[in-house]
Amino acid sequence: MELVAGAPQGASRGACRLVVFDVDGTMVDSAATIVACAQAAFEAERLDIPTDEAVRRIVGLSLPQAMAVLLGHEDLLLAERIAGHYRTAFFARRTAPGFEEPLFPGTLELLEALAGRGLLMGVATGKAMRGLKAVLERHGIERHFVTLQTADLHPSKPHPSMVEAAMRETGCDPAETLLVGDTTYDIEMAAAAGALPVGVAWGNHPAAELEAAGAACILRRFDELLDLLD
Template structure:
């Protein structure tokens, strides 16, 4: 009997380059509450965290009320951007992402999943914009879980598809993704093209530079 496998992907910074949308929404949110926007690297450094946790890190001295206003303003700006510009154009898939997903989804014993700081609504819009509906058998979003790196998303994904942690891997671009994988007992593959530097992915089992490399890495891991 063939052993079932699970490959879970982060979204922003791993599958899709959404930094323009993120930075635009952040700029709007900080402007709305009269605070100075942190520098680009600092903002991108919190991508992947749930918004409440992200703003707590960006403005630790701000009141809960101000941070809540930032969350609301960010969400509103991000939604308006999707309506005005669509999804696929401003947030393109990284080179090789679609081909990698197509290949893996064609392997009978492999389940695909996502674990993202996006909301359910945001993830649905991402799927619609890129024609990825039905690709992922398990979908974990920030609405129902503690923020990364808490392992809740991955533990739920494993339970939903009935795969053991030793037969699963997380693919992501941030230290939050890598630490989450380790907390869940899963292997961790970092990607170098995202929002955290490759040197920050210290919990990764391996870091890849191209989606093309993912297939061989998975074969090596599971051989």
């Protein structure tokens, strides 16, 4: 765990009661799926296919906004069409034999440990609610989360709406709330909501960028979060 100098931590914060997790790139290793589906969507429109790295840069944004960023110019109708192709590619991939998006190491153990401490847990994701519930059910972890916030219910990250809604639903203050994510969108969203932003080193944006965006610390392993809470 790497603490970042000058990050919003210290005596002014209360004991953590709510931990909010991002999904893609934080709990679930879904990069290969997202890259393949985004590239298939652009190919369907006979557009230049974005690189793997370019696609990983937009993970966490709501789907239409993500496709617009990859497109590189404001054409909302085209971005919506590309998003439609993405959904088609995703559903085809998800139902294909052998489909797998594994949890990152330590995810299950961490969720169990947090539950054992009596902490509330939530999700804030760029996925739609239908897709989020499918992922949680596939991995058998839906029971851990008392609040689910998705891109079809809120403005896209980094707007703080998802975290603010999670805090309202659980009755937690910003000083009692911590968010774990892998992109600068997650870090900026948490900071805008007044929650403690915590980054992970294994996701879609480099640790240095998470630090620059305001991450209080960078986790190298999930069990380091327990040390932070202690």
